Amino acid sequence: CGVFAVFSPKDDVATLTYFGLYALQHRGQESAGIATFDHGSINVHKDMGLVSQVFDEDVLQNLTGQWAIGHTRYSTTGSSRVANAQPAILSTRLGDMALAHNGNVVNAGKLREKLLKREHTLLTTTDTEVLALLMADAVNDGKDWIAAAIDACQQCEGAFSLTVATPEGILAIRDPNGIRPLVMGYFGDEHPHDGAGQYVVSSETCGLDIVNAHYFRDVQPGELVWISESGLKSVQWAEPERRLCIFEMVYFARPDSIYHGESLYSYRKRLGNILAEESPADVDLIMPVPDSGIPAAIGFAETSGIPYAEGLIKNRYVGRTFIQPTQMMREAGIRIKLNPLRDVLQGKRILLVDDSIVRGTTSGKIVKALRDAGATEVHMRISSPPVTHPCFYGIDTDSQDQLIAATKSVKEIEAKITVDSLAYLSWQGMLNATQQDTGTFCSACFTGDYPVAIPEMFKRSKLM
Numbered sequence: 296c297g298v299f300a301v302f303s304p305k306d307d308v309a310t311l312t313y314f315g316l317y318a319l320q321h322r323g324q325e326s327a328g329i330a331t332f333d334h335g336s337i338n339v340h341k342d343m344g345l346v347s348q349v350f351d352e353d354v355l356q357n358l359t360g361q362w363a364i365g366h367t368r369y370s371t372t373g374s375s376r377v378a379n380a381q382p383a384i385l386s387t388r389l390g391d392m393a394l395a396h397n398g399n400v401v402n403a404g405k406l407r408e409k410l411l412k413r414e415h416t417l418l419t420t421t422d423t424e425v426l427a428l429l430m431a432d433a434v435n436d437g438k439d440w441i442a443a444a445i446d447a448c449q450q451c452e453g454a455f456s457l458t459v460a461t462p463e464g465i466l467a468i469r470d471p472n473g474i475r476p477l478v479m480g481y482f483g484d485e486h487p488h489d490g491a492g493q494y495v496v497s498s499e500t501c502g503l504d505i506v507n508a509h510y511f512r513d514v515q516p517g518e519l520v521w522i523s524e525s526g527l528k529s530v531q532w533a534e535p536e537r538r539l540c541i542f543e544m545v546y547f548a549r550p551d552s553i554y555h556g557e558s559l560y561s562y563r564k565r566l567g568n569i570l571a572e573e574s575p576a577d578v579d580l581i582m583p584v585p586d587s588g589i590p591a592a593i594g595f596a597e598t599s600g601i602p603y604a605e606g607l608i609k610n611r612y613v614g615r616t617f618i619q620p621t622q623m624m625r626e627a628g629i630r631i632k633l634n635p636l637r638d639v640l641q642g643k644r645i646l647l648v649d650d651s652i653v654r655g656t657t658s659g660k661i662v663k664a665l666r667d668a669g670a671t672e673v674h675m676r677i678s679s680p681p682v683t684h685p686c687f688y689g690i691d692t693d694s695q696d697q698l699i700a701a702t703k704s705v706k707e708i709e710a711k712i713t714v715d716s717l718a719y720l721s722w723q724g725m726l727n728a729t730q731q732d733t734g735t736f737c738s739a740c741f742t743g744d745y746p747v748a749i750p751e752m753f754k755r756s757k758l759m
């Protein structure tokens with residue numbers, strides 16, 4: 296999911312949030328929502344669909360206010376339906392609140408039972424509602440917004456990057472491991488130095504760029520930031536133990552985002568550099584699977600000295616379509632999305648670079664399409680290690696039995712996707728490519744070493 300927030304009393308906060316969500320669309324395409332506060336009263340609009348489908352100018356005009364939060368959803372827990380669209384809205388003794396969540400609270404099942412015992416009716420099936428109810432409960436028990444948010448977060452385990460809007464200001468919160476990203480920016484030429492100012496919070500820095508806000512810093516793991524008319528207030532609510540999601544760096548986040556000070560485009564290019572050193576090949580052209588494989592393919596070409604070429608043209612307008620292709624079209628497979636360039640491929644030995652193989656279905660189809668278009672050899676290099684374990688922290692990778700590398704060796708995958716050779720980047724290579732302390736990442740989908748314990752029941756549903 297993508298979360299966003301704007302505190303800018305003199306601006307059109309709904310429109311700024313709309314653009315922020317637009318830049319975060321890759322983080323979730325299922326539903327979108329914005330909540331604004333206008334002198335203490337809340338305005339909300341949320342629905343299924345892309346940001347551009349959910350909002351238009353009329354809707355945005357009615358979302359008046361001095362601050363706003365927004366969300367784009369991609370379902371990890373809870374089914375895909377409009378009731379699950381965020382932000383979650385609740386009423387408390389201090390007024391309404393809106394909460395937007397990216398991540399996955401792994402002990403939500405237990406917390407849900409606790410809430411049901413307290414005679415709460417849960418309207419949705421999401422861990423986000425559980426989080427919001429815990430916070431509202433704490434407010435109703437007499438706590439202020441900050442204390443209530445801390446109380447709720449202290450009961451939750453797992454991944455949560457949150458933006459919360461209240462009648463008095465905005466909260467930005469990150470779990471103690473900082474698994475999902477969350478960054479802050481400000482408007483204007485001069486840094487407000489934590490004093491009163493106009494601030495933006497976003498899952499990624501690409502959300503700051505689009506509204507012309509300056510990147511200021513990441514919300515730190517275990518930190519809560521309160522943004523109000525009196526400026527910023529930071530509370531370290533939990534002992535931080537950094538476990539940033541490495542898959543965000545490898546694939547999920549946009550390459551033009553900066554992750555804890557590090558450019559993801561440059562990181563991905565370095566993955567390609569290292570991959571070329573680890574697993575070279577005698578080929579004519581280095582080619583990416585667009586778009587996610589592009590930076591690593593450029594890095595691979597740079598290190599190997601072999602020319603970089605585009606051999607697949609991507610239709611950039613293919614999103615999540617609800618119209619199923621006809622049977623005849625399905626045989627053509629990936630060509631709805633990717634069309635091979637015959638004149639580039641004809642008679643050439645190709646090395647195809649992608650960021651990851653998950654189920655192996657796309658890769659197999661692409662390889663076949665390249666051969667059909669005249670490639671004489673197709674080799675594949677993957678700029679991350681084999682994905683062998685599901686994610687429980689908010690990235691919707693399949694259950695373990697669906698992950699091709701969980702049950703098959705590299706040689707078996709090579710045969711299955713019909714490539715002349717296949718190699719993955721080493722785990723150490725993936726970590727060494729970052730400029731950050733390599734001990735501060737979660738890489739459980741590549742190792743099975745989960746930094747936050749997974750409840751048994753939850754485990755059984757996804758692990759073999």
Ligand code: 5GP
Nearest residue numbers: 587649651652653654655656657658691692
């Ligand atoms: P596969 O060959 O495993 O079917 O698909 C691999 C492709 O899926 C890669 O190009 C990668 O960019 C993309 N991918 C990796 N992880 C995910 C994910 O969690 N969701 C989706 N939709 N695509 C993913």
Ligand code: SF4
Nearest residue numbers: 540542686737739740
């Ligand atoms: Fe990221 Fe993988 Fe860890 Fe999930 S399991 S948080 S995708 S590194």
Ligand code: MG
Nearest residue numbers: 585586587588
């Ligand atoms: Mg891809």
